[in-house]
Amino acid sequence: DAGVTQSPTHLIKTRGQQVTLRCSPKSGHDTVSWYQQALGQGPQFIFQYYEEEERQRGNFPDRFSGHQFPNYSSELNVNALLLGDSALYLCASTEGGNEQYFGPGTRLTVT
Amino acid sequence: AQSVAQPEDQVNVAEGNPLTVKCTYSVSGNPYLFWYVQYPNRGLQFLLKYITGDNLVKGSYGFEAEFNKSQTSFHLKKPSALVSDSALYFCAVRDMRDYKLSFGAGTTVTVRA
Numbered sequence: 001d002a003g004v005t006q007s008p009t010h011l012i013k014t015r016g017q018q019v020t021l022r023c024s025p026k027s028g029h030d031t032v033s034w035y036q037q038a039l040g041q042g043p044q045f046i047f048q049y050y051e052e053e054e055r056q057r058g059n060f061p062d063r064f065s066g067h068q069f070p071n072y073s074s075e076l077n078v079n080a081l082l083l084g085d086s087a088l089y090l091c092a093s094t095e096g097g098n099e100q101y102f103g104p105g106t107r108l109t110v111t
Numbered sequence: 112a113q114s115v116a117q118p119e120d121q122v123n124v125a126e127g128n129p130l131t132v133k134c135t136y137s138v139s140g141n142p143y144l145f146w147y148v149q150y151p152n153r154g155l156q157f158l159l160k161y162i163t164g165d166n167l168v169k170g171s172y173g174f175e176a177e178f179n180k181s182q183t184s185f186h187l188k189k190p191s192a193l194v195s196d197s198a199l200y201f202c203a204v205r206d207m208r209d210y211k212l213s214f215g216a217g218t219t220v221t222v223r224a
Contacts, residue, residue, distance in 0.1 A: 004154070033211070042115075042201055042214030043155070056210040090154055092212075098162065099145060100212060102154040 002027060004103035006091050012109045013081050021076040021106045025093030031055075032074040033100060034066060037088040049074055078108075086110045113138040115202050117215035125223055130192040132218045134185045134202030143205040144185040145212070146176055148198045155201065161185060172196070192222045 005024045013019050025032050031050045035043035045058035049068035063079045072093075078085055086109050092100035114137045124130050136142055143162050147155040159170025161178045169175045176187045185202060199219050203212045 035212075040216075042203075042216050043212075045211040045213070048210050058211060092155075098143070099157050099160050101157060102147070104154040 004091055004093050004101055006089075006103040006106050008106060009104070010107045010109075012111060014111055015081055015083060017081050018077065018079045019081060019108060021078075021089050021091075021108070023074045023076070023091030023093075023103060025072050025074070025091075026101050029093035029095040029101070030072050031094045032068060032072065033092045033094070034074070034076045035090040035092065035102075036060070037090055037105070039087070043090055046076070081110045083110050113142075113204050113206050113209070113213045115204050115213055115215035117200075117202055117218045119218050120216075121219045121221065123221045123223065124192050126194050127191050130187075130189040130196065130220065130222070132187040132200050132202075132220060134187065134215060135183050136185060136202070136204040137183065138204055138206045140209075141207045143207055144176075144178060145203040145205075146170065146174070146185075146187050147201045147203060147214075149201065149217070150198050158187070158200075192220075194222050194224050196220060197222045 007022045033048040034046040037043040046060050047057040048055045052068045065077045068074045088105045090105045091103045094100045116135045145160045146158040161168050166178045199217050201217050202215045
């Protein structure tokens with residue numbers, strides 16, 4: 001049973017560029033959440049998608065947007081990248097609203 | 112609003128000794144509580160959860176945690192630590208009426224042989 005998968009593993013972008021990160025949830029899971037983990041900090045909630053709609057959003061600017069597809073996979077898009085967007089981006093999936101299962105993350109470096 | 116505090120940045124123990132990682136939380140409604148572990152350059156791995164019922168919950172790899180409502184705490188424990196338990200541990204809380212998880216800053220556990 002495949003767990004949560006994310007792509008790419010690493011990414012280097014320049015300030016002002018746009019980036020798309022991808023996530024496939026664990027089999028049987030219909031809800032996907034995205035988190036940003038800056039170095040030395042705990043993950044911060046960006047948003048959650050359920051039934052292809054953004055169900056809840058954390059304290060992140062509109063530059064951060066997402067999408068969920070009919071097969072429950074999800075994308076995170078970040079526009080107008082800033083140096084401060086450099087972080088590990090984690091995707092998590094769940095079914096039934098209890099524990100979330102995390103993917104290995106995408107390491108984004110903005111130069 | 113919900114939040115988690117992990118008062119210790121680091122915990123150091125000898126192999127075979129008991130391990131405790133502290134966590135306190137703040138939430139408006141009833142809490143759902145979780146512990147996760149993170150190894151270097153990896154995602155978070157679920158250890159255990161408290162949703163309702165017994166205050167002592169048992170999880171993976173011999174870990175357990177005790178929910179204390181009056182002290183708003185959810186400390187992680189392991190009776191006998193292993194070197195392989197050395198990692199970064201996160202406590203997280205979710206209000207039962209909410210969807211987002213709020214994490215603490217993490218505690219680095221080092222178990223020396």
